[in-house]
Amino acid sequence: MIKGLYEAHLPVSNIEQSIEFYRGLGLELDHIVDDKIAFLWIVKDESWLGLWETDKVNLDYHPSIRHIAFHVSLEGLKSSVTWLTERGYTPRAAFGFEATEPFVMALEHHAHAKIHFNDPDGNSLEFICKLENPKKMTKRMYLSEWEELNKSNS
Numbered sequence: 001m002i003k004g005l006y007e008a009h010l011p012v013s014n015i016e017q018s019i020e021f022y023r024g025l026g027l028e029l030d031h032i033v034d035d036k037i038a039f040l041w042i043v044k045d046e047s048w049l050g051l052w053e054t055d056k057v058n059l060d061y062h063p064s065i066r067h068i069a070f071h072v073s074l075e076g077l078k079s080s081v082t083w084l085t086e087r088g089y090t091p092r093a094a095f096g097f098e099a100t101e102p103f104v105m106a107l108e109h110h111a112h113a114k115i116h117f118n119d120p121d122g123n124s125l126e127f128i129c130k131l132e133n134p135k136k137m138t139k140r141m142y143l144s145e146w147e148e149l150n151k152s153n154s
Contacts, residue, residue, distance in 0.1 A: 006047055008068055009049070011052050011057040018038070036054075037053070039051075066122070076129075077114070081115060092116050094116040099116070104142070106140065109136070137149070
């Protein structure tokens with residue numbers, strides 16, 4: 001029945017500023033409703049993000065209500081800190097890891113590599129990709145450490 005996620009929504013304080021922020025990430029504006037709601041394609045004709053100009057943006061941050069993770073390739077993730085910084089975005093520390101490079105959160109059966117940053121309203125964003133975990137490692141570490149361990153223990 002379910003084929004994937006079609007849309008997600010975030011509260012924003014300034015619709016024009018937020019449209020420009022997300023267009024800078026590569027999202028494509030599809031349409032605006034009543035000058036207060038914007039829909040941008042994450043993947044054209046597959047998934048989009050709705051931005052709602054509202055005072056609800058003042059709610060304290062919690063990942064269950066103000067968080068979006070964008071799927072990226074591993075190669076894209078490896079260059080994400082530079083890519084974000086060159087475009088004026090600021091990667092941020094998360095889960096005890098500094099934003100110097102992506103980090104890995106592993107479960108026995110798979111792992112995810114990620115980097116976090118915020119939009120202008122403090123909504124939490126991340127770039128993330130799934131990794132194979134053939135050695136069933138469960139330790140959190142920087143991506144470069146993960147790759148070194150997987151290379152040297154092959």
